[in-house]
Amino acid sequence: MPFLPITKEEIQSLGWECPDFIIVTGDAYVDHSTFGPAIISRVLEAKGFRVAVLAQPDWRTEKDFTRFGKPRLGFMVSAGNIDSMVAHYTVARRRREADAYSPGNRAGLRPDRAVTVYSRLIRKLYPDSPIIIGGLEASLRRFAHYDYWADKVLPSILLDSQADLISYGMGEKQAVEIARRLDSGENISEMTDIRGTCYLIPAARYQPGPAVDCPSYEQVCASKKEYAVSCRKQQMEQDAVRGKKVIQKHGKLLLVQNPPMPPLSQQELDWVYELPYMRTYHPCYEPMGGVPAIREVEFSITHNRGCFGACNFCSISFHQGRAITARSEESILREVRLLTKQPNFKGYIHDVGGPTANFRLPSCKKQQTQGLCPDRKCLAPKPCPALQVSHSDYLELLRKIRAVPGVKKVFIRSGIRYDYLLEDKNPDFLRELVEYHVSGQLRVAPEHCAAGVLDCMGKPHIEAYVEFQRRFAQLTRRLGKEQYLVPYLMSSHPGSTLKDAVELALFLKREHLHPDQVQDFYPTPGTISTCMFYTGLDPYTLKEVYVPRTNREKAQQRALLQYYDPKKKEQVVQALIDAGRPDLIGGGTHQLVNAARPPKTPKPRGGRKPDVRREKRRRQQNKGKGKEQ
Template identity: 40%
Template sequence: MITVKERPVTHWLPITKKEVEMRGWEQLDVILISGDAYVDHPSFGTAVIGRIMESEGLRVAIIPQPNWKDDLRDFKKLGAPKYFFGVTAGCMDSMVNHYTANKRLRSNDSYTPGGEAGFRPDYATVVYSKILKEIYPEVPVLIGGIEASLRRVTHYDYWADKLLPSILIDSEADMLVYGMGEQPLRDLLRRVKAGEKLNEIKDINQIAYVEPTLEDIPRQNDWETIELASHEVCLKDKIKYASNFKIVEVESNKWQANRITQKVGNKTLVINPPYKTMDEEEMDKSFDLPYTRMPHPKYKKRGPIPAYEMIKFSINMHRGCFGGCSFCTISAHQGKFIASRSEESIMKEVEQLTQHPEFKGYISDLGGPSANMYRMKGKDESICNRCQAPSCIHPVICSNLDTSHKPLTNIYKKVDAHPDVKKAFVGSGVRYDLLVDDFNKNNQDGNHDEYMEQLVTRHVSGRLKVAPEHTSDATLRVMRKPSFKYFRKFKDKYDQIQEKHGLKQPLIPYFISSHPGCEEKDMANLAAETKDLGFKLEQVQDFTPTPMTVAEVIYYTGVHPYTLQPIHTVKTKEEKLAQNNYFFWWKNEMKSWIRNRLKKLDQPELAERLVGSGPSQNYSRESKVKSKKRF
């Protein structure tokens, strides 16, 4: 008799010629190329796309992490697909995956077996696509994933330190799907199955493509068109580039958006408006597909895949984020509006997870991009329909936003009641400002307090992660984050609940250094304020300008894209190191440096708060901050 823990798993999608032949397939309909190892789990985009194609009746295979360096046999081993190649760099932009904020090469890759680096190229989407175009010039190439999505229009590349055109130009791909790809993909698949060629389809939402001229763009009666400043104009005029970004961000987050065009040389980029955010039924369709929830068996001898180990026993309940933080790419890729799964689908996945052969009773995360935005949306959708604001909670919480935590609290309680679940933790970052009454005045029935009590007493795995990001109100305004005073109020509330229940679970705040709008004295003050609160910070995220973010635009242009007013930004390694150093006030070798630096900045009170007036000691360069990568 087979026990629950020994249950047979469903099949993986094929990744080798032998696996294709075992299915009796002579030709594949679609072949997916990915920069990640193949993990058949709903948190990995390639698996989701592959399973959707399978559900639409297509014969699909995956070539994960192909060798791009020598004979290119990996790209040839499965032959040419009937319809098209799908290309993605993986779950991260390949440049963020490869390099630190100081542009140093990382020594590991969390999406590769054993965490081994070197299994994907820089600018992976471009490299893969161009190879396919050389080998199979007649087969269309569709690109997608976060790298393609965030580089769909003229963008600043921090690693090359220059503006690059749409990734469609450099990759020579036929089409780009941006954002979460389920909706456009399903429509595209039905069209190609009906006989249309991928590169001739122009009227589907949430795709981008290139036409020879503006006159070649097909008319759509329900779409207005906005033309951006051309790529060539942006190369000469940073203000035009900044103005472009505002248009792209606004149109990306509207329910009734416009089509965007941009001239690039003698070609025209066309970006069709996005679909409306997926409803529960559509979300459930993606998450209820027959995933094995495991890496492909071929990786067993190469070691565990770190990114998979992190989410192996986690459950993603929603997508999207209405925070609109200046440094974050979530809303640019997943959207501003929250797409939530049904309670039934979530509980079904809980049941599946408990049957995993390695499950010991502990769920590592019940969360999403922000842990506590599940089912939050506008009370009156007609207001959201007209809204152009990039954030629903900055500078204040929108009065139309339903911020009830009741649905989330109910799910926590149901998961807790499952007989095979010993403990379910919340590992995703909690948006703490939604739980502070002075900031979020929509707490009319006390559901925020009930949620926080449930969270702190039942779902904290030793410590709780929150992200105030800074203490300077001026910097926080640039970040689109609330005043640090609300973090203090949240901490008071958190500490009260802990004291009430006799708990000792540290609060772990995350901060960013060198963000646009941050002066060196602001970092010194941050260190002093967090010291006063009892924190000794050992890791901090150094700001990295990633494409399709407000902060990236400010870093490159020196102005805010919405106001076109100058914003101070540090750029040199010396300036960045100076900002980072203040986090290490507690190290003896740093005290002399901090004291002398603050003396030059005419900040004696800050020096006294941080390091006092003791004897000077030599500064050791070994105390550089570690750059922490967030997934």
């Protein structure tokens, strides 16, 4: 059977009494290597375990959860590829009307806080069955964390979900180790030494040893400073080479995070991505319109993992890690040739990327023995002097993919770090990027232009983007192409004042940029920026950080980034007045918006003083009208 079983009848047709593991996911079942549950399922299958998939079970009844009966070894539970709350709500906390990870783009097929809801129901039905939770939702909520949707600090998801273990990070090695030990008869409560996992024990039973002690759940609820300290300690230990065990007390229980699991080697990564994925959604979804999320990745190739860019608002460094692992050329080329044989392949590879497409080397030579630096970034605010930069391997890979029979075009859509690219003294990659690998538009992420805001974001200063834009435009003209950069911009990030938003609007006007979309900062669990949002503190320095909080200011910052939109005129005018920049209102070339009418000013308390003479004239004019009628 090409797909893994999803029904009791399929289990029986395979001659199984029951599966070894049931993979529960909040996404529809898509058997593709960009879907975490599919990877874990295929890895376990390849190691000889019988795996069934329970995708988007109806949590309002027990029926779906009893479909396969009790698994022999346990349940592995995930919300899917993204956090269920992000899947359901916009940054304004409005309910989304669509879900690309569900059949027919239909919303509402998974619960809010899916990992917790699924795990509690499983615990109720199968009290003694091991439950391992993983994926992005569980991984980023492993410690006490600020929850934007509840607007409060919540305990570790391990407490709320009643699961036995969290497998944080990418999870392949943890899944195999847990499965092997369960299969040998070991009780899951005894698995306290597996790297890349978190577990709970009574605090009184904990044996002191080398560990980083975070402020307790009760302390981080009571003090924002203690929350910031806790965040810093957790972030600093997310390194497989030098990371230590981290503990955090929750009442009478102690959460223990073992050090991160080492990333997969190149050979292991090749093996994972060459497992027999069906590369599409299960046929049962076809009558419902399929699963839209496959469209973006169906003809894309993941060539690397990890990101030493480590932007503060991004969850990758806390989940996937900063260390880079890259697949071999041979493995990638085998996948390319496989794609060319797919019936609906049209000759276009949509992406050869990953978290950051142009990373194939470790950021520096020492990290394999000493780990990545805990107190500095590799690229921001300026590239580290120890940074090793080369695109030669990536460039050679792209050249070989272009030469595969049946391949017409190879695009890069997952984003590049232009600041890293600029450090490469060899101009060949940039030239060939512009000549062969841009599909009309190249997405890049300057995010802002104000230095203070970019420092809070962990991004390079805007001069790097301006230089990249200049070189890109120059090459584009020389090659006679019509191609554009599409800059991603973010409003209302911690550190961004209304004056900073005005500065960004002026930058956009100067550079003739008209962004169609602007993203408000979204405080998701586990990021440094979310810590800043909640505490108003930089967790590394404990200095105060300005945070835009009111809906009015957020709307004004967003409007300023689209100052040219007539629908935003009134908001932009008011924002400029509030920012103390009325000089930018008018029709001059240096000004942002021409106010057709002055902004509304509030009436004085008590209303307008009546005009006695006008009132007397009105009475005389109306005198006798009632009699005539």
